[in-house]
Amino acid sequence: MEQEPVNVSEFQKLAKQILPKMYYDFITGGADDEYTLRENIEAFRRITFRPRVLVDVSRINLSTTILGHKISVPIMLAPTARHKIAHPEGEVATARAAAACNTIMVLSFTSNCTLEEVASSCDAVRFFQLYVLKRRDVSAHLVQRAESNGYKAIVLTADRPRLGQREADIKNRLLLPKVKIYEGLISTKSHSDIGWLKSVTNLPILIKGVITAEDAIKAVEVGVDGIIVSNHGARQLDYVPATIFALEEVVKSVGNKVPVLFDGGIRRGTDVFKAIALGAQAVLVGRPVLYGLAVKGEHGIRRVIEMLRDELELTMALSGCCSTKEITRSHIQTQHERLKSLL
Numbered sequence: 001m002e003q004e005p006v007n008v009s010e011f012q013k014l015a016k017q018i019l020p021k022m023y024y025d026f027i028t029g030g031a032d033d034e035y036t037l038r039e040n041i042e043a044f045r046r047i048t049f050r051p052r053v054l055v056d057v058s059r060i061n062l063s064t065t066i067l068g069h070k071i072s073v074p075i076m077l078a079p080t081a082r083h084k085i086a087h088p089e090g091e092v093a094t095a096r097a098a099a100a101c102n103t104i105m106v107l108s109f110t111s112n113c114t115l116e117e118v119a120s121s122c123d124a125v126r127f128f129q130l131y132v133l134k135r136r137d138v139s140a141h142l143v144q145r146a147e148s149n150g151y152k153a154i155v156l157t158a159d160r161p162r163l164g165q166r167e168a169d170i171k172n173r174l175l176l177p178k179v180k181i182y183e184g185l186i187s188t189k190s191h192s193d194i195g196w197l198k199s200v201t202n203l204p205i206l207i208k209g210v211i212t213a214e215d216a217i218k219a220v221e222v223g224v225d226g227i228i229v230s231n232h233g234a235r236q237l238d239y240v241p242a243t244i245f246a247l248e249e250v251v252k253s254v255g256n257k258v259p260v261l262f263d264g265g266i267r268r269g270t271d272v273f274k275a276i277a278l279g280a281q282a283v284l285v286g287r288p289v290l291y292g293l294a295v296k297g298e299h300g301i302r303r304v305i306e307m308l309r310d311e312l313e314l315t316m317a318l319s320g321c322c323s324t325k326e327i328t329r330s331h332i333q334t335q336h337e338r339l340k341s342l343l
Helices: 008-018 021-028 035-046 090-100 115-119 136-148 167-172 194-200 213-221 243-254 269-277 287-319 335-342
Strands: 047-049 064-066 069-071 075-077 105-107 126-130 154-157 205-210 226-229 260-263 283-285 332-334
Touching: 008 021, 008 287, 021 287, 035 047, 035 243, 035 269, 047 269, 075 090, 075 105, 075 287, 090 105, 090 115, 090 287, 105 115, 115 126, 115 136, 126 136, 136 194, 154 194, 194 205, 205 213, 213 226, 213 243, 226 243, 243 260, 243 269, 269 283, 269 287, 269 332, 283 287, 332 335
Parallel strands: 075 283, 105 126, 126 154, 154 205, 205 226, 226 260, 260 283
Antiparallel strands: 047 332, 064 069
């Protein structure tokens, strides 16, 4: 009898066995030397806990609210491309899993399923990822479709003016299925313009791809409703910081003006706790969702989210936190702080 995976890493190992090599490499790969790809995960291991034990933790509340939408756990589904390479049901299965876990899915601009197909598949809170194109009428058309199909926010990805170099895809001569969302529409290189976007939609706008204080401050100045700290899963520019080490800089620079979300390298519930301790309101999970989808479809994604949820709940209990609001900066210590304390 096949043993059930007990953590996200085991889902990844099973996905590697199941998926064609070129598709697995596409999902897992990063830019150039993949230094940042490794760092996104390894950096979490250099942050340790400072738990409180003299606390009643008989009741743990994992819920949080994102742009007015209450979710059961501070774990959202990040926008990731082409889910049908992992499973025939693609983003429809992903949306159903998000609904079952009572959390938010961000539908990718490069989805294999249409906005309409995903919207009609289940009743859930959905956001839509957008690249603003030079053909603004095309972008406006997509935004209007998102609005009319009940999507609750636009996630503008700003860190891809050009596609990063992913050498595994070049070696594999990667061929991918058509992208249905903008099939038949003229797409060009990204050209972000938040001011214009605000003029064509009343939906909240989050900007994704920010890793510096300078960009965070600028984003707030032009009126974004939230920031997602992300280095695009280390798929764009190599040798940028791991996102967990960029997070605090962004949080401090914006104060409490807008919510800050986190994306990049989450593989454990302990990682979720650390991101919240550094100021994130919630995290987004990308590759693990695709691993779950490849292995067990909708059920696999549900298991991935449940694993992270259960690990987070245990971490909170053992750290003396009864709610996500009680997770503070004092609950963790970075490697730099540990070294400083020894001087």
